[in-house]
Amino acid sequence: GDSVTQMEGPVTLSEEAFLTINCTYTATGYPSLFWYVQYPGEGLQLLLKATKADDKGSNKGFEATYRKETTSFHLEKGSVQVSDSAVYFCALSYRTSYGKLTFGQGTILTVHP
């Protein structure tokens, strides 16, 4: 079956540091890929997405590129802020799956001033 694997956390960085959170997937078809973010005490919010190979999703300074050859969708940000502290989830879904997402285990990011 399909699965998503994220790098283990927690990840702790200083403000303005470079961020990478690794995500790899196993899929039987050609899914869309997503990054969702969960701020403390809140539900998940869509951060960015990519629907086909070589697409780059971007939002709020975060980027991720859909790499079919390496089955990866790594999240990157050039300069993190304290306000980026949250849990980040990588996920995949198919167009015909009625919105069902297969999630990774989540990566906790803490950014210190």
Added chain:
Amino acid sequence: EAQVTQNPRYLITVTGKKLTVTCSQNMNHEYMSWYRQDPGLGLRQIYYSMNVEVTDKGDVPEGYKVSRKEKRNFPLILESPSPNQTSLYFCASSVGQSNEKLFFGSGTQLSVL
């Protein structure tokens, strides 16, 4: 404001005492689902609904029931809760079959003693 509303936010109960977690969305979305979030496992889908009176099992449906009598509401029912159902629960909704974006509620933290 477009939103998914869950209640209660926190719930502590005892084994075997029936409970219902409510979920309501004001976006006229066709699709709704329930997820549970557990440390190290990410989010896993419990049940989903494609429209009124149409529901189906997700990946971890055992011990749960749902109903969809109205388009806006999708309650989650635990008829005989057990300690292994202690978890953080999220309701989500989206437009039709599209997996482009899910809207999540703020979560319900359930503890079963």
